[in-house]
Amino acid sequence: AQSVTQLGSHVSVSEGALVLLRCNYSSSVPPYLFWYVQYPNQGLQLLLKYTTGATLVKGINGFEAEFKKSETSFHLTKPSAHMSDAAEYFCAVSRGIAGGTSYGKLTFGQGTILTVHP
């Protein structure tokens, strides 16, 4: 079984400040890890993903995340927050299937709402 825990349902930062959204996972197999962003009443947009290889993953809009197996973490960061970053962020895990890939069966965390103050 897999699970995801996002620490902090709400995070508030000032514009220009560091953004840090925390995600810890549990998985019995090597995980595939994802961060998605959701704007109100919209679907999810993929920010970045980790499957194999380099543990520091860069995504869109200046976000990046680092896979730390020893800590079972995949925290999302951005050096300088922008007002347009205000949204809800979801961390997710899936089981990679050897010989092919199915990202469809995702287990999501509870989400973190990011607020950016001027």
Next chain:
Amino acid sequence: GAVVSQHPSRVICKSGTSVKIECRSLDFQATTMFWYRQFPKQSLMLMATSNEGSKATYEQGVEKDKFLINHASLTLSTLTVTSAHPEDSSFYICSASPSSVNSPLHFGNGTRLTVT
């Protein structure tokens, strides 16, 4: 990039009626699509996996007779909420992935269902 279109974006229906939600992959073929449900202020929960040309696979606790899924072509999956009740009110989101290896999921914009 790959686009998934979901329709309608909002629907209000009366208790006892059925509602159909469409999910289309616009520029790629998807042998598999996924239906998620999101309750207010909660995360997304996978409801079922829609397989083109075969029966959908439902997650534990999801009533297959209430949530009918049809995946008749490589670009279209539909979710029909039958005999809707107020507790079915939720945000439903579909997702799909191009069939090639290592393709990420793309999500539709969701459907807000309100049952009165």
